Amino acid sequence: MTGIVGYGAYLPRYRIKSDTIAEQWGADPVAIRKGLQLFEKTVPGRDEDTITISVAAARSALQRAGINPQEIGAVYIGSESHPYAVKPSATILVDALGIGPHVHAASYEFACKAGSEAMYVAYSLVKSGEMNYAMGIGTDTSQGAPGDALEYSASAGGAAFIMGSENVIAEILYTHSFTSDTPDFWRREGEYYPRHGGRFTGEPAYFRHVLGAGTALLQKSKFSPKDFAHAVFHMPNGKFPQEAGKRLGFTKEQMEVGWVVPWMGNTYSGSSPTGLAAILDVAKPNELIFMVSFGSGAGSDGFVFRVTEKVKEVQGRAPKVREMLDNDKIYLNYGQYAKFRKKIIMND
Amino acid sequence: MRDVIVLGVGMTKFGELWNRSLRDIYVEAALSAIENAGVDHIDSMYVGAMSSGLFVQQEHLGAVLADYLGVNPIPATRVESACASGGAAFRQAYLEVASGASDIVLASGVEKMTDGADVTEVLATAADQEYEAFHGITFPGLYALIANAHMHQFKTTREQLAQVAVKNHHNGAKNPNAQFRSEVTLEQVMNSTMVADPLRLLDCSPVSDGAAAVIVASTDVARKLKKQIIRVKASAQASDTIALHNRRELTTLNAVSKAAEQAYRMAGMKPSDVDFAEVHDCFTIAEIVVSEDLGFFQKGCGGKAVAEGKTAIEGGVIPINTSGGLKSKGHPVGATGIAQIIELYEQLTGRAGERQVKDASVGLAQNMGGSGASCVIHILEGL
Numbered sequence: 009m010t011g012i013v014g015y016g017a018y019l020p021r022y023r024i025k026s027d028t029i030a031e032q033w034g035a036d037p038v039a040i041r042k043g044l045q046l047f048e049k050t051v052p053g054r055d056e057d058t059i060t061i062s063v064a065a066a067r068s069a070l071q072r073a074g075i076n077p078q079e080i081g082a083v084y085i086g087s088e089s090h091p092y093a094v095k096p097s098a099t100i101l102v103d104a105l106g107i108g109p110h111v112h113a114a115s116y117e118f119a120c121k122a123g124s125e126a127m128y129v130a131y132s133l134v135k136s137g138e139m140n141y142a143m144g145i146g147t148d149t150s151q152g153a154p155g156d157a158l159e160y161s162a163s164a165g166g167a168a169f170i171m172g173s174e175n176v177i178a179e180i181l182y183t184h185s186f187t188s189d190t191p192d193f194w195r196r197e198g199e200y201y202p203r204h205g206g207r208f209t210g211e212p213a214y215f216r217h218v219l220g221a222g223t224a225l226l227q228k229s230k231f232s233p234k235d236f237a238h239a240v241f242h243m244p245n246g247k248f249p250q251e252a253g254k255r256l257g258f259t260k261e262q263m264e265v266g267w268v269v270p271w272m273g274n275t276y277s278g279s280s281p282t283g284l285a286a287i288l289d290v291a292k293p294n295e296l297i298f299m300v301s302f303g304s305g306a307g308s309d310g311f312v313f314r315v316t317e318k319v320k321e322v323q324g325r326a327p328k329v330r331e332m333l334d335n336d337k338i339y340l341n342y343g344q345y346a347k348f349r350k351k352i353i354m355n356d
Numbered sequence: 357m358r359d360v361i362v363l364g365v366g367m368t369k370f371g372e373l374w375n376r377s378l379r380d381i382y383v384e385a386a387l388s389a390i391e392n393a394g395v396d397h398i399d400s401m402y403v404g405a406m407s408s409g410l411f412v413q414q415e416h417l418g419a420v421l422a423d424y425l426g427v428n429p430i431p432a433t434r435v436e437s438a439c440a441s442g443g444a445a446f447r448q449a450y451l452e453v454a455s456g457a458s459d460i461v462l463a464s465g466v467e468k469m470t471d472g473a474d475v476t477e478v479l480a481t482a483a484d485q486e487y488e489a490f491h492g493i494t495f496p497g498l499y500a501l502i503a504n505a506h507m508h509q510f511k512t513t514r515e516q517l518a519q520v521a522v523k524n525h526h527n528g529a530k531n532p533n534a535q536f537r538s539e540v541t542l543e544q545v546m547n548s549t550m551v552a553d554p555l556r557l558l559d560c561s562p563v564s565d566g567a568a569a570v571i572v573a574s575t576d577v578a579r580k581l582k583k584q585i586i587r588v589k590a591s592a593q594a595s596d597t598i599a600l601h602n603r604r605e606l607t608t609l610n611a612v613s614k615a616a617e618q619a620y621r622m623a624g625m626k627p628s629d630v631d632f633a634e635v636h637d638c639f640t641i642a643e644i645v646v647s648e649d650l651g652f653f654q655k656g657c658g659g660k661a662v663a664e665g666k667t668a669i670e671g672g673v674i675p676i677n678t679s680g681g682l683k684s685k686g687h688p689v690g691a692t693g694i695a696q697i698i699e700l701y702e703q704l705t706g707r708a709g710e711r712q713v714k715d716a717s718v719g720l721a722q723n724m725g726g727s728g729a730s731c732v733i734h735i736l737e738g739l
Contacts, residue, residue, distance in 0.1 A: 039549045205472055212374040 010135040011179035011313065013172035014075070014322065016068020017285035018061050019165040019272060019332040022051040024345045026160045032342040033155050040160050045246020049163035049273025051340055051348055052149045058087045058166065059097050061147045061278075063104050065168040068326035069143065070105065072177075073170045077105055080170065081139025082112040084129055086122025086277045087166075088195070088202075089149045090115050107143075119193060120242055121303025122146060123277035127169050128309050131180055134171045141172045148276035153201035154351055161245055163273025167281035177322055178288060178297065178313040182229040186221035186308045193304030204304070213306045214244065218252045221308035222300045226256070229312050233257035237295035240266030240283035242302035244274050258298070265290055266299075271333050277303075284313075286329035291315040357454040361578040362586040362736060363571040364393025365698040370566035370686030371535040378412050378468040378567075379424045385567035385691075386425050386464055393571035394581050399458035400431040404445030404465035405690035406438050410478040412471050421466070438482035439638060441465060442568065442693025443593075443723030443732030449572050450591045450734075459577050464569035465695070467688035475563050479689070482726040484599035496560055496639065498600050498727040500552035503641035505606035507554065509656065512644065514554055516659030518545035520640035521558050521683055523668055528680020530710040533695075535564050535686030559640040561681075566688035568695040586704050589625070589718070590735040592618035598729045607656075609728035612649040616722075619733040620651070625718065627651035630735070632703060632713045633674060633720040634696035637681040646722055647676060650733075669713055678703060678711045693723035693732060704738030 025048045030037035040046055052061070062085050070077055083098045090097050098113035116122040116129075123146010130142035147166025152158030171180075192213035195202040205213075218241055226233070233239070239258040241249035246269050253263045266283035275282055280301040287297055297313040346352050366388025368381045382403070390398065401422060409415045415434075422432035437444040442465030449463035469475055480489040483498060506512045522542055528534040540558055548557040578585055594614035597603055603610070620626055627650060635650070637643035644658035652674045653661045661667060667676035679685045679699035682692060700719035702708045717738050724731040 036549050043549075207372065208374060208470065208472070211372070 009176050009179050010131060010171065010173045011176040012169050013141070013175050013177060014069040014073025014170040015167065015285050015288055016065045016072060016326050017165065017167040017282050017329045017332070018064035018068070019329070020050050020052045020056055021336050021338050022053055022340055022348065023048045023337045024051055024340045028342055029160055043247070044160065045270050046160050046273065047270045049161060050165050050275070051345055052164035054348055056149070056164065057091045058085070058089050058147045058149055059091060059100050061149070061164065061166045062097065062101050062145045062168065065147065065166050066101060066105055066143060066145060069168040069170050071326045072322040073172070075141060075170070077107040080107045080111060080141045080143055082130060082133055082142040083107060084114050084116055084126035084143070085145045085147065086116035086118065086126040087147050088117055088119055088122060088276055089151060118307060119303035119305050120244070120276045120279060121301040121307055121309055123167070123281045124301035124309040127281065128183060128185070130169070131171045134173060141170055143168060143170050146277040146281035148278050150274060150276040151195070151201050156201070158202065158204070161274040163275050165272060165275040165282055166278035167285040169281070175318055176316055177319040178315050180311055181314055182225060182312040184221055184225040184228055184310045186217050186224065188217070188306060190306040192306055209304065213304060214248055214302055215252060217306050217308040218242065218300050218302050219255060221310040222252070222256045225300070225310035225312060231296065231312065235296055236262055236298045238265055238287045238291065239263050239298040240280050240287060241300050242280045243267065243269035243283060246270045268329060268333060282329060288319065289323055289328040289330065291319055293317045293319060358456060359575045360450050360453045360572050360588045361575055361583070362588065362697065362701050363395065363573045363578055363581070363583055364389050365570045365701045366392050367533055367568035367691070367695055367698055368566050369533045370564045370688055372470050373565040374470065378408060378414065378466060379420060381468070381565060381567040382421050382464070382466045383424050385569040386462060389462065389569035389571050394583070395460050395571055395573070398427060398430060398460050398462045398571065400452060401427065401462035401464065402445040402448045403432070403434045404441035404693060405434055405467060406436060406441050407478050407481060410481065411473045412468050437730045437732070438725030439636065439689050440693060440723045440725035440730045440732050441690040442695070443721065443734065444693070446570065446694060446697055446734065447591045447593055447732055450588050453572050453574055460571060460573045462569060463572055463694060464567065465691040465693055466567040467690040468565050469563045469688060470565050487599045487601070494552070495727070496552040496555055499639040499641055500555045501600060502606050502645060502727070503554055506641060506645060509607055510659070512659035514546065515542065516644070516663045517554065517559055517640040518542050519662045520637060520643045521545045523662060524637060524677050524681040524683040527669060527678050527711055528684025531680045531685055534680045534684050535562055536684045555639055555641070561638045561683050561687040564686035564688040566686055566691045568691040568698055570694060570697050570701065584705055585739045586701055587737050587739065588734060589737045590619040590623035590733070592622060593730070593732045594618070595730050596728055598726065600727045607645065609645055609649050609724070609731070611728050611731035612646055612722065612724065615731045615733040616650050619735055623735045625735065629718055630674065630720045631716045631718050632678055633676050633722065634679060634681070634699050635676055635722045636724045637677055637683050638687060640683070643676065643681065650720065650722060669711060675713050678708065678713060693721070696721035696723055697734060697736070700736045704736060
């Protein structure tokens with residue numbers, strides 16, 4: 009049996025409401041709240057980046073797994089906001105958490121699906137017998153240009169998953185990936201903010217790939233949507249994952265726990281992984297979980313998990329996603345937000 | 357000048373045609389018109405397109421499309437008159453056949469708007485760049501000025517504007533080629549996102565891809581092919597000041613009333629002889645103003661008329677935009693004027709299905725560019 013043996017998530021305390029952003033730009037707050045189902049989003053603190061977020065999430069994952077960090081054979085961090093263009097993020101993490109130096113480490117990038125990609129490779133290495141444990145992390149301090157539609161969603165956070173074959177809390181039963189060259193969203197070298205194809209990011213990009221991976225995964229697993237207790241999809245806004253789930257045959261109730269985007273925003277590579285962490289926080293033994301990520305460019309990774317008895321032991325060992333979403337929030341005004349996100353030009 | 361007959365029509369579905377290129381959709385529409393007309397060749401072709409250069413970085417459309425349609429070496433010319441490009445292309449084809457220079461001509465229009473261009477910016481090039489666009493006003497803004505003036509002067513209401521969208525979506529829901537085959541309620545229109553006060557999102561026509569084509573020919577060709585005779589009774593065109601602020605008044609579109617006068621004179625008809633019309637409802641207010649300037653209703657009464665159902669297919673006196681109009685059918689700019697002619701043809705040949713206007717024998721198509729700086733009107737009669 010191979011699957012998740014430990015998981016952890018981290019979300020910054022800072023928040024900005026979509027109404028505050030709409031007010032700044034003279035946009036219609038109701039259209040954002042009701043149309044896109046986005047209420048507020050997380051904002052990284054001035055001393056936070058995808059490495060600090062990864063370390064916090066990975067520390068929780070280690071607490072839940074209860075393993076010796078030295079036993080981890082690989083660490084992969086998937087993100088589109090690695091602090092360095094050249095220099096791996098994972099080297100800082102392995103030293104910070106006492107993993108390695110006998111470890112394989114790499115930074116991944118595939119727009120919003122880099123996290124599930126890291127999870128997939130970590131899982132495959134353990135399954136192949138190459139190592140006992142491997143860690144996959146999805147995290148972002150997402151970029152969105154001021155005034156762009158992305159500004160309402162681009163948020164910060166991430167989740168880490170340790171894959172192993174003993175004391176598994178959620179077995180991975182099936183995986184399926186779906187990839188094509190679909191340029192719906194991109195950021196060129198040296199550019200600060202991503203660009204996107206507006207409505208082109210919908211049907212030909214998000215829906216084609218999420219539904220492509222999701223349909224194939226259902227066929228491969230021979231499960232039907234009603235067999236699952238939970239389903240989670242990449243969450244660029246509140247509307248898309250609900251629509252994708254509905255088209256695949258899932259109900260609102262099945263998607264409720266993992267649908268964290270209205271209060272979290274889109275943590276890009278951390279989006280569906282954090283939704284999965286929120287599900288694992290409350291999952292019961294033998295429940296089936298359906299997950300499909302999405303990364304622009306474009307591709308989707310799908311997973312079917314079966315929760316084991318072991319989950320009950322580990323759920324309480326580290327902070328839960330819902331607790332981080334609901335408690336200890338600090339709301340920012342747009343000026344503070346602009347300062348935190350380095351949107352103000354200053355002299356050195 | 358000799359009589360000109362509309363021999364056959366063809367169009368693509370309008371909408372976000374993400375996985376097809378401009379030339380793909382054009383060839384589909386043109387081949388379907390050629391097949392529908394039953395002709396074995398065309399003598400020349402006109403393509404209406406507003407801004408293929410800015411939308412998809414391709415100019416020289418006449419040559420590109422003649423090549424991909426496989427009709428070289430016939431003459432192929434692109435016609436541009438902003439949103440009236442399709443109507444203007446049809447008029448050129450009409451004149452070529454009417455003059456006797458050609459017997460069978462393809463009149464067509466195409467626009468591919470969803471390939472990534474900044475659509476609002478591209479469309480604004482149809483306004484006065486130096487005195488309007490450079491100062492930041494967009495088309496929704498210009499039509500909002502017209503709407504505010506009309507509401508002030510004639511007590512036209514916000515609800516009446518919304519009724520135009522409700523009616524056109526009701527019609528478009530029955531059109532298999534429409535981009536939005538869905539009804540909208542008065543409340544949905546009134547509560548949609550504000551774009552330019554008083555115009556809201558559902559007052560505006562959408563961004564669309566699409567192509568439309570018709571074959572026009574001489575009466576001899578039509579008789580030989582034993583086709584139903586759908587005759588072009590009038591073709592008229594007029595222009596007005598490019599900038600809205602240079603007009604004597606904002607609530608009348610002079611190019612529309614001037615072209616209408618010419619068209620009625622040429623057809624020997626008056627507005628009440630027209631059974632139904634396709635008009636350029638790029639924004640809901642445009643349909644109201646145009647329905648007045650075409651003489652269907654007294655100046656200032658267009659809003660009331662739509663609210664009273666006078667422009668509806670069922671129970672109306674002059675059904676307007678039976679196709680769903682630009683609002684619901686979609687507005688791939690260059691294709692719009694040709695698609696209007698196609699709706700006239702479908703109605704006059706009794707092929708409009710659920711949208712059919714009973715006993716329709718005279719239809720009028722009104723296509724305009726910018727904030728009404730150019731206007732092309734055609735009247736078709738089915739015999």
